[in-house]
Amino acid sequence: MYEYFNGKLAYKCPTYVVLDVNGVGYHIHISLHTFSQIKDKEQCKLFISFQVKEDAHTLYGFAEEGERRLFHHLLSVSGIGATTGRMILSSITPAEIQAAIIQGDVKQIQRIKGIGPKSAQRIILELQDKLKKEGPDTLITVPHHQSTSEEALTALVMLGFNKVQAEKVVQEISKANASQLTVEELIKVALRRL
Known part of the structure; x- marks a missing residue:
């Protein structure tokens, strides 16, 4: 529904920001990885994932399109919700997560708070082939002017x-x-x- 929001950071903390886009303040949940990339900025562009549940409509923002893509992959795994997905992206970098999944490194994924051995194995089982198929540069933002x-x-x-x-x-x-x-x-x- 939303591709990205570009605006002034009215408020920022490690777990969420309030992004002022033309006078409308959006409460957007972020990962620590995204926070580390925007913490010194006053203006920023966040790629958005809009999650709808029975009791809430929640916005998740990412500084990089590749991180959002990985977030959506994580959400496709049964038992992984948006909160857990954000926790995973906050614990280690998206590149480390992708490498751990591709290499089948259960121990690396288990180090993330809230992820047990069964969840780690399920993440690897369900995402390993998808991420291998996309290639190692899937987290790199696609350039706008391509041949x-x-x-x-x-x-x-x-x-x-x-x-x-x-x-x-x-x-x-x-x-x-x-x-x-x-x-x-x-x-x-x-x-x-x-």
Whole structure:
């Protein structure tokens, strides 16, 4: 529903901020990782995750789009709610979490408060393949000005194809076609080969 909010930080503490966006103050829950990135700023942009429950509509904000993506992955695991997801992202950096999941490091994930051995194993079991498929640079913000090949690769990965395989196919198509293909044409040709 909301992509991001950009405004003045009216109030900030390690667990939440009040972001003034054109005169409207939004109470946004944040992780310690996000707090460490915005603590010295007066103005900031937060990528938003809007969570709806029976008794509350809650905003969660992240300084990086990759952290929000990891938060959504964590929420997809049964038994992990928004509060636990935020706790995980506050305990260790998103890059460390991703590495622990990909490597199957149960002990690293168990060190997080509120995560027992069964939860740690469930997180690894449910997310390991997804994160491997996305590749190690999934936490890096996608640049806004991409080449045709990069844009096609991003679209193919979002459609669920393995990044390494999709990248190989896109490169082959780009080399074979001296004339420039549009993003749509490149994706269509790649879909036939994948």
